[in-house]
Amino acid sequence: MKQHETYIQRCIDIAKNGLGSVAPNPMVGCVIVSSEKIIGEGFTSPYGGAHAEINAINSVKDKSLLKKATLYVTLEPCSHFGKTPPCADAIIKYQIPKVIIGTIDTHSKVAGQGITKLRAAGCNVIVGVLEDACKEHHKRFFTFHNKQRPYIILKWAETADGFIAPLSKDEQKPVWITNEYSRQIVHKWRAEEQAILVGTNTVIEDNPSLTTRDWEGKHPIRIVLDKKEALSKGFNVFDDKAKTIVIKEKTVKNIYNALFKSNINSVIIEGGSKTLQLFIDSGIWDEARIFTGKSFFKEGVKAPKLKGKLIADEQILDDTLKVYVNN
């Protein structure tokens, strides 16, 4: 029904307010409708806080309206005690008669039990409205629970002739290929993901900070690969601006297992070439965001090679940004 789709789309739109602060919880959106009017809305609070359904219920001024309202939500309401009590119980307590759900929650602690609980209490439940859009919206959470690994975004910047760094450089910092606007977009992306990962050489040669200093939002957890324990504690990635995890694992499978155990739902991998190619060759990646600047290095560290489905192609002034998905 068109009306259901409109309200679920609204749930998805407001849920995006949680991007970058709710993980490892899913960023859920919820809308409550009575007599064709939205009477309450909510999205997931920062990690450890209230779920979307509770925020939506709390936002309804006249609670008596809930007894004849319809609750729309992107993801099946939870049925277990986590950091907060079950949302299904709150829906039942307020006797909300109808619940429209985007997609079921495959997380083993829920997995249909929220729906069963609601139906057992007499609630009319419809599941699967804008299901594909809700699955895409919850891609980080679903990848983590269904594939037991984080959602993996590859990102790099290459020159017009295909290099990510010159052959040699005088200073221990990046040689910038992209313009300041592209670099600010990267800080926004860092704020959206739970973690950022780089290889050993990148730490040694660039001494990167890997923070979100040019954007509002929290710094991601920094992950550095260091299988030979070659990194001293003086590098910027070990300052106190953000948490840093050192991974000594060698294979992609062991690396993402380590990330899974650390409860990391999403990671942006920013290089260098060897590290990116390691993930590309294993086939374990979800998205790639590649900038091409206008400068030429003629020689240097070659950019990784990747095949994927192009889903976006845009200009950031003189830089080109192409986004691929792994298909």
Ligand SMILES: NC(=O)C1=CN([C@@H]2O[C@H](COP(=O)(O)OP(=O)(O)OC[C@H]3O[C@@H](n4cnc5c(N)ncnc54)[C@H](OP(=O)(O)O)[C@@H]3O)[C@@H](O)[C@H]2O)C=CC1
């Ligand atoms: N333009 C851009 O977007 C970016 C550019 N850069 C540039 O790239 C250069 C570094 O790239 P690159 O030399 O490819 O290095 P990486 O940063 O990818 O680091 C690779 C190194 O990490 C070691 N390593 C440690 N653990 C692992 C592991 N589990 N898997 C694989 N490697 C591991 C490798 O050891 P071993 O050799 O023993 O396998 C290798 O020496 C720098 O000059 C930097 O400026 C970096 C990031 C982004």
Ligand SMILES: Nc1c(N[C@@H]2O[C@H](COP(=O)(O)O)[C@@H](O)[C@H]2O)[nH]c(=O)[nH]c1=O
């Ligand atoms: N050179 C280059 C990039 N390099 C990446 O950015 C890292 C530096 O991070 P930070 O110290 O936080 O600014 C660096 O180590 C490498 O991973 N990124 C880009 O968007 N464009 C560029 O031209």
Ligand SMILES: [Zn+2]
């Ligand atoms: Zn809940």
